Amino acid sequence: MTQHDSEPPESGGGVRSVKSAERTIAVLEHLGSADHPCSLRELAADLRLPRASAYALLTTLVNTGWVDVDDAGRYRIGLRALRAGASYVEHDDVVQRAQPAMNELNNELGETVHLARLDGAEIIYLATNLSRHSLAVLSRPGRRLPAWATGLGKAILAGHPWDEVDRLLPETLEPRTVHTFTDRAALRAELEAIRQRGHAVDEQESTMGLRCFAVALDLTSPPQEALSCSIPVVRLDPDREKQVVTALLRARRRILR
Template identity: 35%
Template sequence: MARAVPAVERAFDVLELFLDAHELSAPEITAQLGLPRTTVHELVGTLSERGYLMPAGRGSNRFRLGMRGFQLGAAYAERLDLAREGQLVAEDIAERCQETVHVGVRDGADVLYVAKVDSSHPVRMVSAVGRRLPAHCTALGKVLLAALPHAEVDELYGNRRLDAMTEHSITTRKALRQELDAIAKDGVAREYCESNESVACVAAPVCDESGEVVAAMSISVPILRWNDETEAALRELVREGAAALSECLGHTGSRTLL
């Protein structure tokens, strides 16, 4: 791996603060990153000159993301067929089940939502495209982890205890490995209140033209509408949706995690 450039890392640290904040001042950035005040002013100045940050208002000493970041994101989205095709297939699946449908990709030990269609019911899961969650706490994430070699999963988590989002979350590597092995054999992942105390979910893998698992599709349901019959129906539907999206990405063979 190439040596990381500290100045570039600090610039990205500044930008990534805005993933969770609409506006920030230089003192707030300084406090959150623990960097010298002069360093932050130089970073903010440079990022502003390049269009990655902009003043929150005329004469304001607060900043928000600039248009350059939007342009890069738009260029990325335009080239990412997965997001576009995933949205279309998710819309079809959501119409058939009237529940929330997500398409996500793995980013390290997290899962990142790239497409989403909301449930038509008034009681539904709250989420957003661009949100990330710990992969081991979600059906989407677990089905993506199940496609990895054991050694790669071990490298992701080491021997540490896994962080929990609810009391139902998997917290040990042994328990995670057992579940991932079961998912690999079955082809569908299940989550019950592991990332949200009020939500259950099923997910299936999405493959590209080479047969590699590149994404996953999930259907999320509030537990007040969850039962064995619903789960069985949604397991088949999410398989269909994931297969349809795989075909859109050029996959023609059978899907398997093994």
């Protein structure tokens, strides 16, 4: 063994990050969250990469199937990335544990059921059971939304100490609709109300015309996942809302037992 082999990569015994790997991850995450195919110019500008480096990286990702490029030279996430994401969900312990209860809840209510996990200040959808109605809610697995603007996110955040939530959230709470909480004091009061009530309600805070009921899954402490049922407001009345909340609480008990 040479002296070089025996020495740590850097002082303190840490491991240096690999810049090319960081750039690859940044490109994939950017394309995965974009709502439209991106040009080379857009990607280079958004990620602050030299265009030559961005082009070389994108060419490698296209050649390996992680990124697709259309005839206009615009890039989007590729099939290989989709397979990797699907594999993650298929092997996730919480998804496997929750799926039978989600199926039962979907069959009982006939409405869209979601399972999501907290990831930073956002939630990421892990699994979805679609409504049987023509007017339905669709949030595909892998979609990300601000935690403070969703019933799922608020249900999870309500199980965390406020100091931790405050550090987690961005300085500015950007709205998705006119109903989104953008004031920290109001959001804190809302999270306390959720703790007292035992479930969260998204009052058209993420999508106009849609109400979402959610409960945290206390599989860890504090919770990281939540279960929800999303319904267009035109299909709701007080009795239906009580039925939905009762069914959600029953599904949570089944998952946690």
